Amino acid sequence: MVDSVTRAPRFRFAPSPTGFFHVGGARTALHNWALAQRLGGTFVLRIEDTDEARNRPEWTQGIIDALAWIGISDEDPHFEGPHFQSEFANAHVAAAEQLYESGHAYYCDLSGEEVQQRAKDLGVTGYDGYSRDRGLGPGPGRVLRFRVPDGTTVVDDLVRGEVTFDNSTIEDFVLLRGNGTPVFILANVVDDIEMEISNVVRAEEHLPNTPKQQMLFEALGHEPPAWAHVPVLVNEQRKKLSKRRDKVAIEQYRDEGYLADAMVNYLMTLGWTLPGAEESGSEIAPWSEMAQAFRLEDVTHSPAFFDLQKLAAFNGDYIRSMPLDEFVAAASADLPPDWNRARFAEIAPHIQQRLVTMRDVPGTVDFLFLPDGAEIEYDEKSWDKAMKPDWAVALLRDVRGAYAALDAWDAAALKESIEATMATYEIKLGKAQAPVRVAVTGRSVGPPLFEAIEVLGRDEALRRIDLALGHLE
């Protein structure tokens, strides 16, 4: 029995630290994670550390934190790492030497400008293989280039099937720079070999580089990993999501009150559908279910638009399905410290089903937490519209009187009371509540009125109605 057949698969996730974690990267991480969990394999985190990143350890930590947020925890037995590309620096150079000695690579003393000049003169694109047979040895300023063999390279991709590249379209690419340091493509392949990576699942933008890497694996005497290239995420212009134009930092969504579960669920629907989603009439499903069902063969081939509206819809759905105590706890964490938590807990069930993000919470209930004796800030449009009817002032007065005389102070009694009052004006509750709502909350929209007034308490409610009445005179 051959070892490699029975060995558990190892998936590598290799983000480059740039100070934030890209939503596209998050989705790819999720793909790798689902596969590692379902197949009993390992998710290997490898940081493609650069000089700049090395000086900023917080960047790496940011990636680890973001991964943890979407449920990829470094505490999990399926998780390995982080590893750093720099750990294998010696192996990179050793591999380059091996390639040189086996004749798979050769040195070249042409500078970048000279290569370009030759290409121009010869009317070809890129490097023309000038030093292939010049027998140059290593030396300062000389780069090591890979001797691309004749023929074709077939990349067997789990998402796309076989992709064939004509080797004549691939130039003899650089392995070692003039200063002797390895370039990314070599480092990457060597890292994969060193870390015994069996599966590479990454974004489609890497597909054109894959034949080069595959040739490197072969020249180094190793089986290439199983490749899988998933489609990229795009913006409304159908361009690959970029930091400059688009909101791509996953940390930002976290800070804006999106729930990790909603984000994970939405990300997974891009390019893939959970079998059975159509029958159930919903794309909302727990991670455990998606991880068990995820298959690379089922991933779509075309780019997907990252749709904020749909994310928002998912988020609202997830907020609504939270157990009340969990919702209260989560929401309370981000409330101003001086807001009464018990009071918030009373109104919480009435706002939970009206939210898009958790960040909307304070703005929805802030009218309940005004300092003692504070003025009410009225929304101008709301005020004008609510107080315009000729019956508005009289009704407000009547309601004030009725509320002052009320025995029981609860939502039901509050509602009955206003219903009795409005009957004399022959208007419906929908209209009658408007002046009261604006007087008490300052706005025309918000949580259910009578529940809010109950929470507010009689003294404060009456004070606010008096305040409004005062403005109306």
Added chain:
RNA sequence: GCCCCCAUCGUCUAGUGGCCUAGGACACCACCCUUUCAAGGUGGCGGCACGGGUUCGAAUCCCGUUGGGGGUGCCA
């Protein structure tokens, strides 16, 4: 320029030659419910890029066109 990938409602997708009068989700519209706003319910609008083949039969297979994207560094 060259190479590679892609192409179903506005968006994300189901669909692997007959089950398709092309299904679902988000968005949008209408109605119902209703204490504002949501949520929920019901219904509606809306798509196989185009042209050739192959086949008894094509959204599905082949070729071409067009359109989009990505890659082409001594960046990662």
